[in-house]
Amino acid sequence: MQRRIFARGWLVFLILAGLWSGCAPKRLAPLVPGEEPHVQDDHFRVPTLLNVGLVEGRASLLVDVNGPCLVLDAHSRQELHRLGQQGGQVAFSRVGESVAWSHGSQRGKQAAVVLQPVDPDYRLTNDDQDYRGDFLIIPSPKTDGLTLVNQVDMESYLKGVVPWEIGRHGKDELAALAAQAVAARTYTVSHLGRRKSLGFDVFASVMDQVYKGSRHEDELCNQAIAETHSLVLxxxxxxxxxxxxxxxxxxxxxxEKVWPRKxxxxxxxxxxxxxxxxxxxxxESKYFHWVETWSGDRLEEILQKTLPAYVDHMIQGERPAWARPMFSPSGSGADPKHPGKLHDLEILAYTPSGRIAHLMISTAAGTYHVRGDRVRWVMAPASGKPTILRSARFELEKVRRDGRLTQISARGGGYxxxxxxxxxxxxxxxxxxxSAAEILVHYYPGSVLQRLESQ
Ligand SMILES: [Zn+2]
Known part of the structure; x- marks a missing residue:
């Protein structure tokens, strides 16, 4: 199965090259021409189950199950209760540092609770979404509510991620779905442990990758995941x-030009x-070119919130070394939290890929130096949709009347x-x-495929 998806592109190329000899597009080198791509032998070990944070800080939770299910103490794995053939609903609430659970007249209180369907074909349901695997319910480490974690194997997790991250497409786009599956799998493994203090591995949202469980899986995405089973870059x-x-x-x-990163x-x-x-x-993307326009008054209004938020964001962690100076006051007592009247904005530098490296915004309070991708949050669209600017790749056009900015447009590309x-x-x-291998090596030059092994 795996060979087919990688070899297909090469076969199609040979056919196209035969049909259009002399005008065929220039090819990217496949990892191994005409063969299955090289996969390194030294397997990379990862935990069998992934912990996906579905809900954080909720006072109470309701979970439905459509078949027999065990309620377990998460630490001792002792069986506390068993739901029968009909399944049912289990309610959870936080009591002090414990999780209180109830099903009918059965109830208990534990440090943490696991819900485990007896058969993996049964699904757990929360907030109108169905999930494969188990649920772990813990007191939220940073709030007084509950955290709901879906404990699920990597390949099942990806079935709830890939269709939401790249969309649903046709058979002729299968290689892109396969490339997306490898990218999503690799992203997940490389981010394991980064949310440990919250009690899980990854968020089920744009904070990491959008994950919506099993109800809306897509047949072609599932095929792409199966055909790239356990492959990472x-x-x-x-x-x-x-x-x-x-x-x-x-x-x-x-x-490193758009994010404070190495x-x-x-x-x-x-x-x-x-x-x-x-x-x-x-x-051909509808986002390849776009225009966003603000009146001077509307942009000034938006900047009152987004400029202070930018300074707050950039003073954290390692960011100041990358973003400094963020603000130059116009005089003593000027407060970056209150920008005031907008005087001007000017792009001072671009990155080599045409994105904003340095946008200077002058207001009554002083001069803000906005750097990199964060410019999208600062220049939020006038309508609020999308909530941030589509990309940092844009030029500015300004209209002035009597010395005052009356209209600002950003002409940009990409999303x-x-x-x-x-x-x-x-x-x-x-x-x-x-092929999927050609797509991956195009976007991550010099990378190679490797197989994961569960431990
Ligand atoms: Zn592109």
Whole structure:
């Protein structure tokens, strides 16, 4: 099965090359021409079950199950109660540092509780979504509510992620779905442990990857996940940080230019095309070009919130070293939390991929220096939809009347941060016959595939 999805692109290429000899698009080198891509032998070990944080800080929870299910003490694994053939509903609430549970007249109080369907074919349901695997219910470490964690194997988890991250597509786009499955799997493994203080591995939201359980799985996405089973990407002996976004606008971005992060050999400025000067794979995307317009008054109103939020964000952790100076006061007593009247804004520097490196915004309080991808949060669209600007790849046009800014337009391209895989570009590559391996090596140059092994 796996061989077919990787080899298909090469076969289609040979057919296309035969039909269109002399005008076939320039090819990217496959990992191993005409063969299944090379997969490194030294397996990478990961835990069998992933902990996905579904809900945090909720005072009470209701969980339904459609068949027999065990209620277990999470620490001793002792059986506390058993739901019969009809399943039922279990209610949870937080009492002090414990989790109180009840099903009919049965009730108890534990430090943490697991709900485990007797047969893996049964599903647990919360907030109108069904989930494979078990539920772990713990007191939220940072609030006085409950945290609901779905304990699920990696491949089942991906079935609830891939259709939400890249959408539902046709058979001719299967290679892009496979590339997305490898990227999502790699992202997940490389982020294990980063949310440990919250009691789980990954959020089920855009904080990590959108995950909506099993109710809306997609047959082709499931096929793409199965055909890339356990494959992840590695570069120089380390797992790739497999970031992806909707549309790069023609050039992917070097990570350290847009985020306060270290440089990476594979997250680099890279034209999203078969060769320099050729049409970008994502050029047909509806987000390839966009315009956003604000009146001077509306932008001034938005900046009263977004500029202080930008300064708050950038003073945390390691960010100041990357973003300093964030604010230069206009005089003594000027407060970055109260920008006041908007005087001007000007792009002082671009990154090599055409994204904003430094946007200067002058207000009554002083001058704000907005850097990198965070400019999307600062220049929030006037309508509130989307909530942040589509990309940091834009030019500004300003209209003044009597010295005052009356209209500001951003003419831009792309959707998302533009780092790593471009989803609309990957879909077009698949339609043009590129294999999943070719798509992955295009967006993460120099990476190789490796198989995970559960422990
Ligand atoms: Zn692109």
């Amino acid at each position: 590695k570069s120089n002996g380390h797992l790739v940080e497999a970031y992806y976004s909707a549309c790069c606008g023609g050039t992917s971005s070097r990570v 440089a990476s050999p594979y997250l680099v400025d890279h034209p999203d095309s078969p060769g320099s000067g050729e049409k970008a794979f994502c050029s 998302g941060h533009g780092i790593g895989l471009c989803q609309t570009g990957a879909l077009e590559m698949a339609r043009q016959g590129y």
